[in-house]
Amino acid sequence: MPRPDRSRTALMDTAALLFRRQGYAATGVSQILEAADVKAGSLYHHFPNGKQELAAAVVESAGGEIERLLRRFLDGDSAVADIVAGWIDLLIAQLASDQRDGCPIEPIATESVNASPAVRDASARAFAGWSAAVAERLRGDGWPDPEAGQTALAVIALIEGALILSRIAGDDTALNAAQAAARTLLAR
Incomplete structure (x- = not known):
């Protein structure tokens, strides 16, 4: 039985925390390696394209977990x-615990528009998956197809935008305003 790869x-885990709290550009490869207590060879063994590939994997993992x-x-x-x-x-509750915490994807996603097409694509897939999950449920509740999709996208945009504003403030x-607005959007 193969043993789990501790370095990967x-x-x-380390990159996810640092990217979420600091963003993509402010997080250096050496900082990730030191905090993870991993050698550079392990990084490039698991992620041959380095930081960009690691960030995309972090986004895919976190986005997939949230969608599940x-x-x-x-x-x-x-x-x-x-x-x-x-x-x-x-x-x-997460923000009350640590103001640096927020969406595990947004800080990376926002910067990826210019920094990395791979990370941008992974971020877009994650947000689309969340929106699709909400839209599918709305359709199951009898909402018409175009309205379900638009409302789901608006809810995700509302949450993400409110999270940015709350972190900054x-x-x-x-977030409290977004919660009330989401209830209004979802009322039928």
Whole structure:
């Protein structure tokens, strides 16, 4: 039985934390290696294209995990508005714990527009997956197709924008406003 590769896991976990808190540009390869206690050879063994490939893998992993959790909650009986409100409550709690924490993708995604097509593409797929999950549930609840897709995209945009504003302001005012607005958007 093959043993798990500690260096790949350490690189992914460390990079995810640093990218989420500092962003892509402010996080250096040497900082990742030192914090992960991994040699450069391991980085390039697992991620031959270096930081860009590592960042794309972090986005794919975090985005996929959020989508899986979101789909699990959306598969239940709770109203979509309640699920979204709970998601925003979780973001508020994370920010209360550490103001540097927020969306595990947004800091990387925002910078990737100019820094890395691979990271930009991974980010776009992650956000599209979240939006698709909400849209599928809305369609299942009887919403017409175009309206379900537009509303789901608006909800994701609302959450992400509010998260940015709350991180910048250092308080949860924007997230609380987004929670109320999401309930309005999702009311039918």
